[in-house]
Amino acid sequence: MEAHMSPNSTYWMKYSIGIAQRAPQSGRRVGVALVSEHDELICSAFEGEVRGASWYHALRHRIQELGTPSAHSVYLTINTLSADWSFELAELLEETPIDRVYIGLPDPALTRYLDDDPITARGNVQRFPDELQREILEQNRDFYAVSEQSIECNPHYSTHRISEAVSTRLRSRGFAVSRSDVNANRGRFALASLLCQRYGVERHEADRVVNEALSEAFDAKYGAYDYAYDARAANVRWTVDFMSVYRRSSTKPLPTVNVLNVGVGAGHEAAALFSGCTQVTFVDIAERGLANISERIPSSRTVVSSAEDLSALPENGYDLYVSLRTYNSSFFDTSAAASEAHRVLKPGAVIILSVANGFLYTQRGCVVSGLIIPGTDFVDLYRGMDTANLIGAELDRAGFKDIRIFPTRTEIYLSAVTV
Secondary structure: OOOOOOOOHHHHHHHHHHHHOOOOOOOOOOEEEEEOOOOOEEEEEEOOOOOOOOHHHHHHHHHHHHOOOOEEEEEEEEEOEOOOOOEHHHHHHHHOOEEEEEEEEEOOOOOOOOOOOHHHHHOOOEEOOHHHHHHHHHHOHHHHHOOOOEHHHOHHHHHOOHHHHHHHHHHHOOOOOOHHHHHHOOOHHHHHHHHHHHHOOOHHHHHHHHHHHHHHHHHHHHOOOOHHHOHHHHOOOHHHHHHHHHHHHOOOOHHHOEEEEEOOOOOHHHHHHHOOOOEEEEEEOOHHHHHHHHHHOOOOEEEEOOOOOOOOOOOOOEEEEEEEOOOOOOOOOHHHHHHHHHHHEEEEEEEEEEEEOEEEEOOOOEEEEOEEOOOOOEEEOOHHHHHHHHHHHHHHHHOEEEEEEEEOOOEEEEEEEEO
16 A cells, blocks of 8 residues: 655755764764644654653653654654664653654664564555755764665675666767766666757757666676576575465466566576576566577577557467566666566466565575665665555556565565456
8 A cells, every 4th residue: 555745844954964974073874853633743852852852752851741642744864763672762752652754764773674673563654855865874874884685795796887888878879977877867768868968969860869778787787687686595495485475476387377587687597497498588678698508598588678568469368477576677667667577467466576685695695675875875675565555556456456575584576466
């Protein structure tokens, strides 16, 4: 289910970030605002406002002074952990009934899910948008830079950024588009529109250039992907996880169904899962991965295309649609992809998707849960489940039913059935 933000939620998010700016420079900069059902400020606080005390203790004191029994919403820039590893937001919610919770970032010390985390336990929590999350990161850069949420711990992801690769390829074609331009226009349509506005090129030409740049960027990153840097290196049971999800969704033996695998990458997943399938079609925008899988599974069909445009494939043609760690990709149109998936699947067919939800900390051989915040070098612990819920909502809109979510150690699976 989708939650709806208050009309003035962005104002209060920015307000809480402004409050955080007043915190001492030597400590975490955390701000919080408590707002009434009439969209009026009840009270606010920031970390270090009271010497040696957290934002929670300052806010709690104000709530007690005002005699506030409840609030409509709370806006908190960082979901902080106290010294005893308890969540201060959880204490606030236990003492003061609050209808809506808006959170910026997880505490820099948080790298895995904890049972008492109110963000994951409560559900229906709203997040600050990316641009405001980046502001919070800047306020607290020294703390996040030395945390395990920094992707510097994984050389593949810190040096192979899709936004930088796309920018490089556009510049090679004569379009001076910076990485920040790319991050500010992360959809295909938005990036093509930027080229039209800035350089006066025709729409069809801009679309072609953007598609080529994206194809080359993804091919360079994933076509020869080194799985030594992949979080699945720490989860040897990932194929077992996939088959468990499949068996909960379908009674048909996998080798007997007509499979469509969208987003092949280097072909590692496809070879591990579908080598025994007699009817399988692979789709990707990058040709190198398709060439790899053609060598491994010669009987398969390959199609160079995006998930958002499967016009080369027939309607009602497949029993199973699989796309692993693709729907959370940069420049991905989830709505269009879900609609196309529904079109090409037979009635009663199954779709299985997954969201990447971790990065391998290569020096320690452990997984840091989360997804990269666009335009940064940091992982957001909550972004994986946020993304899975958004994808689930798109599947529902596209006409799928029985939508289920299965979290595992390194990714979050979704399954659904066509009506």
